[in-house]
Amino acid sequence: MRERQASRNARRTREFEAFVAGAGGRLLHTATLLTAEPRNGNPRARRLLTASLAHTYAVWDRLHGEDPYDRTRQYLAVRFARGAWHQYGGPVRVLLRGRAVPDGVLRNLTPQERLILVLRMYEGVAEEQAAALLGLPAERVRVICARAMATLLHPPREGAAPIAKVVPS
Template identity: 55%
Template sequence: MRQRRSAQQRRRALEFETFCAGAAGRLLHAAQLLTAEPPDAAPQAERLLTQALARTYARWDRLRGEDPYETARQQLVARYAQTSWRYRRTTGGLLDRLSPQERLVLVLRMSEGVAEEQTAAALGLPPERVHQILMRASAAMLSRHTPAAPGRTRREVATP
């Protein structure tokens, strides 16, 4: 009995290591976008990813038939949503102008390709609200990089 349990634990650990080897880079990139940390120094993103992967590993045996990447991403989103107040500092990055909620919606929809309905369900918001947040976040990013014409403000350039 003990040998069988030990073999199951080794198989579980090997499956999870294989999953991490394939998915950790993409999940870390999403975490870096959420925390707005530069790729070369991202301790908060790494901490966020570690927490998400730990929660995913704890549920690993119950994931049979489910996508482990989706579960890990959900855990990443949940950890970020619980601690997003920590990531409000400015680093000079592209996503600094966005609120944590805007950053979360933008990363899920644009970087991760999650459907609007799935994003809404994950955040507990109606799909229309997710769409509004995405449009506002996109406009904020465009207004930051669109030069204003003479006599017009950036806001006037971003809104037709």
């Protein structure tokens, strides 16, 4: 009995390690895009991914043919959305620009805009799937994605540099 359990655990660990070896890099990039951290300094993204992979490992035997990448991505997105709720003090959909501005490429987007844009454009998740995952109407996901794309294509202008004050001699 113990040998069978040990063999099953070893197989499970090998399968999971193979999954992480194949999908870990892409999932880390997804988490980095969500947190809008720079690629070489992304502690929040790494914590988010670690928690998501731990969850996937915990339910590995219950996947029953389900795609582990899809499950991990879903948990990653939901965990990011919950974290944004707690970090910014309210639902992701009412977050305002200008709070704790991140450094990454997607820094001008709200957490909700980043989440929807990453799911739709980088991960290729269908609009209806993203809407169901986030508990939003599909039309709302479409509007947020369009607004995020517009912000990326036409970023807000930075304030003008201050003019040096000329002091008469």
